Amino acid sequence: MSDLRGVIVSHAAVAQALVAAVTAITGIEGVLTAVSNEGCGTEALGARLREAVGGGPAVLFVDLPGGSCFTSSARYAKQGGAAIAVVTGVNLAMLLDFVFHRDIPPAEAARRAVDAGAKAIRVTPS
Amino acid sequence: MTLALYRIDDRLIHGQVVVGWGQPLNVAFIVLVDDEVSSSDWEQDLYRMGVPPQIEVIFASVEQAAAMLPGWEADGRVGILLVGDIDTAVALAARVPQVKRFNVGGVHHRAGRTERLRFVYLTDDEAAKLRQLATHGVEVTAQDVPTARAIPVGEFT
Numbered sequence: 001m002s003d004l005r006g007v008i009v010s011h012a013a014v015a016q017a018l019v020a021a022v023t024a025i026t027g028i029e030g031v032l033t034a035v036s037n038e039g040c041g042t043e044a045l046g047a048r049l050r051e052a053v054g055g056g057p058a059v060l061f062v063d064l065p066g067g068s069c070f071t072s073s074a075r076y077a078k079q080g081g082a083a084i085a086v087v088t089g090v091n092l093a094m095l096l097d098f099v100f101h102r103d104i105p106p107a108e109a110a111r112r113a114v115d116a117g118a119k120a121i122r123v124t125p126s
Numbered sequence: 127m128t129l130a131l132y133r134i135d136d137r138l139i140h141g142q143v144v145v146g147w148g149q150p151l152n153v154a155f156i157v158l159v160d161d162e163v164s165s166s167d168w169e170q171d172l173y174r175m176g177v178p179p180q181i182e183v184i185f186a187s188v189e190q191a192a193a194m195l196p197g198w199e200a201d202g203r204v205g206i207l208l209v210g211d212i213d214t215a216v217a218l219a220a221r222v223p224q225v226k227r228f229n230v231g232g233v234h235h236r237a238g239r240t241e242r243l244r245f246v247y248l249t250d251d252e253a254a255k256l257r258q259l260a261t262h263g264v265e266v267t268a269q270d271v272p273t274a275r276a277i278p279v280g281e282f283t
Contacts, residue, residue: 011141039244041136041234066176067140074172 002102003056004109006032007049008090009073010063013038018061021092028099037069045072057083057106059098059113061090085110093120128199129157131206134215135231138163138208139173139183142231146271147206148181154203155182159191159218160210188214192221199224212252219264227265229276230256242282245270253283 008015015034023029033052037045049060049072058080060073065088077084085106087094094117101112130151135143138158147153156177163169164187174183186194191207195218198205209215212233219225232245239247246268248256256279260266266279 039234041232041236043236044234064141064176066144066173068137070176071137071140071172078168 002104004102004104004106005053005056005058006061006095006098007035007052007058008032008061008095009035009037009049009069010090011037011067011069014063018090018092018095022095022099025096026099031099031102032095037072040068042068042072045069046076049073049076053080053084058085059106059110060084060086061095061098061113062086062088063090065089082107087113087117089117091117091120093117128201129195129205129207131229132215132225132227133206133208133229133231134210134212134233135208136210136234137232138210139176141176142271143206143208144177144181150272151204151206153181153206155184155198155201155205157184157186157191157198157205157207159186159188159207159214161187161214164190188217188221191218195222195224212248212255216255216259219259219262225264227267228256228259230266230268230282231270243268243277246282248283256283 008018013036015036019032019034022032035048035052062070062073064070070088073086077086083106087110094113097116098109098113102109131147158173164185170185177183215228230246233247235247238249242248256266260279267276268282269276
């Protein structure tokens with residue numbers, strides 16, 4: 001099995017809720033880790049990211065394409081090189097796809113997740 | 127208009143600033159005063175990504191900001207000025223008498239700091255610097271979002 005992990009980085013408890021939802025739907029545990037920026041400055045959030053990612057490859061799923069969650073994740077990815085990819089605008093659909101498709105490099109997994117997440121955004125009635 | 131908010135926030139540009147303050151103030155430009163960020167194109171791109179295209183982002187060192195601040199104050203649009211730490215705020219206020227207020231919006235935990243408010247952690251030295259700013263005529267308050275109460279410096283330092 002792949003050691004590629006997903007780390008969800010969010011404001012407040014969004015990340016925790018998404019991890020719980022993925023587990024409730026798929027039964028898969030231990031693949032996703034939640035990181036909140038609650039009460040964090042830049043240093044503290046960086047430390048939380050390091051702890052969540054551990055030593056292996058990871059895709060960081062960030063809530064917004066800007067702000068403290070994103071800037072900390074982008075800095076972390078810059079240090080991690082090809083082993084770390086960042087996706088913004090996290091949603092449940094992309095995470096559900098990700099947990100079943102981790103036997104690929106982080107950048108490819110990130111692109112695949114983005115495709116799955118984007119396809120889930122629709123207007124009804126269209 | 128003018129610079130509607132002078133803010134100390136170690137996260138610099140982030141959601142509370144762009145959305146929480148930016149929306150109700152109808153902000154048209156954000157000035158980020160930081161010597162390190164002003165010398166890094168990569169960091170500037172990072173911070174620019176968090177800002178809608180209709181809001182201009184200006185990066186400046188403390189020295190550049192001191193020279194340009196009167197122009198920003200005279201700008202017809204509404205702006206926010208951000209610094210990442212108390213030393214930068216003190217340095218700017220020392221150079222520009224027009225700086226009359228600072229909002230402490232987020233200074234987070236680090237070794238040596240103690241909790242003063244949920245979103246403000248300070249060393250004793252940093253607390254003294256904020257009080258000193260106030261004695262020099264700068265109104266210093268702590269307020270994370272516009273809907274919260276502006277807490278006077280004497281209540282959290």
